[in-house]
Amino acid sequence: MSDYEHYEALVVGAGPGGAAAAATFANYGIETLVLERGVEAGSKNVSGGLIYAEESAPYTIDDLFPGFREAAAERPITKYRIHNIAGDKVESFDLTDLHEHDTEWSDSVLRRKMDSWLEDRVHERTRETGGGLLTGVHVNGLLREEGRIVGVTLDELDPITADIIVAADGVNSELARDAGLMDWDEPDEWFQGVKAVVDMPEDAIADRFDVAEDEGAAHLFSGDLFEGVRGGGFLYTNRDTLSLGTVFHLDSLVAEEAEPHQLLDALLTHPLLAQWLGDDYTELEYSAKLVPDSKKVALREPHFGRLLLVGDAAGQMQAQGPIIKGMNHAVTAGALAAEAYAQAKSRNEPEKAGTRYARKLRSEGVMKKLRPRGYELLRGVAEDDGVTDVVDTVLTSPVGRAGIRALSGRLERLYNVPTLSALMPDTRTPYVTLPTVIAEELGTRVRDQSSVTPLDLEARIGGLTYDTDIGNPHIALRDESYEASGAAVAACPVSAVDFGGGCYREEVVRTNGSEERVVSLDTQPCVECGTCAVVADTEWTHPRGDKGVEFKWG
């Protein structure tokens, strides 16, 4: 192993988790190399995106990177509302109390701008340690010696060894999967989000959202506008753009054979949004991302030998009803991982960095947020199909409706209780049935008419920037039968049934008198979300460094 290039600490991925880990290593004077596969940090990243600084968190992004909010964020979010929708009836609740619970501040962000700002600071600080940050480098797996993880293998460089490896390589982490800590097997462990970034001048945002220069609004949407698919929509104000998107449970998306881009359109064209979108809708970027459901997949022991996982790679994404927090947990985890290593090393037991890191996640309260105990206790009952049917039947019955009416004065308060959000079962009840009944019983009709014409999928793909790795597709279909991989045709955010320009297409092959439904794959329009890794039978990797999609907004 002496022949390999060696760094003391290696951080894979330059998102907020990787940046926090790298900055913390650098603070301890540890030689740190950061490897990012995108052409620039942020070019592969998508988030809703609100970033929080929690009062209870041991590390926040602006602790680690002074000046973050002024330089890298969009707007402080000062208004937070949820809209229960049934047809054109809407009942809105103010969730500002929930939003402000344990919150020091919360800003909207666009990831290209945010992460590229972090990149420069991380490079500067890690360079002083003898390391630095490189973009366009794809770490594709773990390097082992005698069965132990000692480093990583890469597409662009010779293998590199390290004393500690922090995998902050995102929701589709190849290192987590190489280590056997994560898989892509169960659709119900994941959400899929799609997003449109929409152009809007600052003065229009000020008028339409009634916000001052240093204020911003967040709106959530749930009810019957998404064809019964479990999930919801969001709208966040940026400086001079909006982020509008939808997030659904992947199993529900597959079960309903829904087209994600059409569900996004259902939100964009809903009359409630006419007041904000006006008649000058200009979509700047379409994007998509897989989101881990921390309640199910957040690893209690996110480490294996020298490998520590942080952020999405470790499933650390808290999506519990209207509480949507990911980046803040990645930042905390990244810093804790680096701190754990530094402390373990100073006690001359660096091999204990992993267990020390996991212990910190528990003692600092991170694990409790990611995996609420109440949810675990209730899950068995609350997510039982029979129970869901009964609850839904009661809710939609005259008795249930009378109950909702009786609760009307207190519903807003109940929605603002954090522990209730954490308990929310992953069933259609809280995502679809309850908001629909609330809107039907208590809502008022929206009089506006939408004049929004969303872009079609072809135009959305056409608007993205790709550097295609010709002749070297990064995803291969292992089983092209429709039974194994057909779900990807609808669920892939850049594919659709009867659309020839996407990644996945259904084809009928006639052979010797019989017909077979098969799926074909063209990775050119791929946005690297990972949906097909879960719903189809694929050999899934990220593209080589600098290759594939490049998000300009993210």
Next chain:
Amino acid sequence: MHMVVLTKGVPDFREGQVSFDEDGHLERGKTPTVMNPNDRFALEAALQTRVRHGGRVSVMSMGPPGYKEVLREAMETVYADDLHLVSDREMAAADTWATAITLSAGIETLGEPDVVFAGFKTADGETGHTGPQTNWCLDMPLVTHVISLDIDEAEGTLRAKRLVEGDIEEIETVETELPAFVVADPEFEPSYRTAGERLTLKDLREETRARAENYEEHLTVRDHADINVDPDYIGLDGSPTIVSSVDPIPKAPAEREATMVDPEDTGAMQDVLGAMQSAVGDDAGDAAAAGGD
């Protein structure tokens, strides 16, 4: 290691930049001068050597004072530690021979470089002579058509992969002692396989861009006296080549007549459509008739 890279200013032949008169002669006054595109590969080869072995990269050109901009471009887009322009009226209208004498004298004023790099052919002259002729004066081992490069500093040797006869199908590996003269092929690809090299590269690229902002501080201009050459051997006087005439290449006669149509002109576009319909109309009718039974 001390590397010297030769570069030249050429008319920017890219579409939208270059300008020709009615007779097809280049209008130099209306066409911007840029760094010869092939010289980029020589600069990349020198930068790779600088990344791996440290040292200094000097970039040199012979030409009018305006070539300072070309040297700045070399410094900004690839890399240079210092810039050198050999320039005076005596050097004007030189052929490749006189240029080689001038450049070799210029290089000798810089000391004894370990490697001299040149690009393969300039975009205007297209002779490919200047590099090898310069080396004829310097009398170093010459390696041309180099596509990859490896230097063993301890042994004082250079190992290169080169295209045989410029043919990509045939690659030979040659080894020579330093100092050596390298002509980089347009197929040259720098190779950085370690993070350390890439980090150094990133530092150097940042440094060179910053230096290029005040490039004149790093620029030395020398005339024929400074490089100690006899005016009889340089410029027009030193050039044995006589260009008797320049003939434009006749355009190949078009076999079909073309009519230009403005797409904004609806009437004209209607005519085009009509012409297309009448051209395919008969065939389409036949096909329909054939399918009728």
